[in-house]
Amino acid sequence: MDPLDFLGRRRSVPARLLGEPGPSDEQLRALLTAAVRVPDHGKLAPWRFLRIRGEARQALGELLAARLLEREPAAAPAQLDKERQRFSHAPVVLAVIASLVPGHKVPEQEQLLSGGALCFALLQAAQALGFGAQWLTGWAAYDPVVTGRLGLAEHERVLGFLHIGTASAEAPERPRPDPMERLTDWTP
DSSP: OOHHHHHHTOOOOOGGGEESOOOOHHHHHHHHHHHTOSOOTTSOOOEEEEEEETHHHHHHHHHHHHHHHHHOTTOOHHHHHHHHHTTSSSSEEEEEEEEOOTTOSSOHHHHHHHHHHHHHHHHHHHHHTTOEEEEEOOGGGTOHHHHHHTTOOTTEEEEEEEEEEEESSOOOOOOOOOGGGGOOOOOO
């Protein structure tokens, strides 16, 4: 397949449509090896990965349900169940963690952008290996209790939870903007 055609077919597969099998350890190494080839001004590698798989997915779902109940005591049972199931579909979830280097000459914004590029590179690498993937955040990525339980340090933050597995259905397409309508020429 033409490389640009492959890139033009990239789309996210909803996490609820992802199941077994997920990437093997060898495939995961290949995905991560491809993903770390992102722009990284200063060679800081200001990110790391946290793999969530097996029983840990359900444990994280229980943590989210309990935390939601703390935040919103009147949360409906359906909301709590949704949180319990949030990480139960894809066999592998990679939390991409921004591990910023504060006070460095490379601004934190550039470090965050490197991590964002890494998340997108993971999506592309997963698709290249025949997997479906979806990059999600949600309230849990920003909740200090949840991030503390995930083991994040004070200078770290979740950039996304990348759900990776085998798609049970074709990923839906969505309307895409015409890039030429968003292009302007700068004139001095």
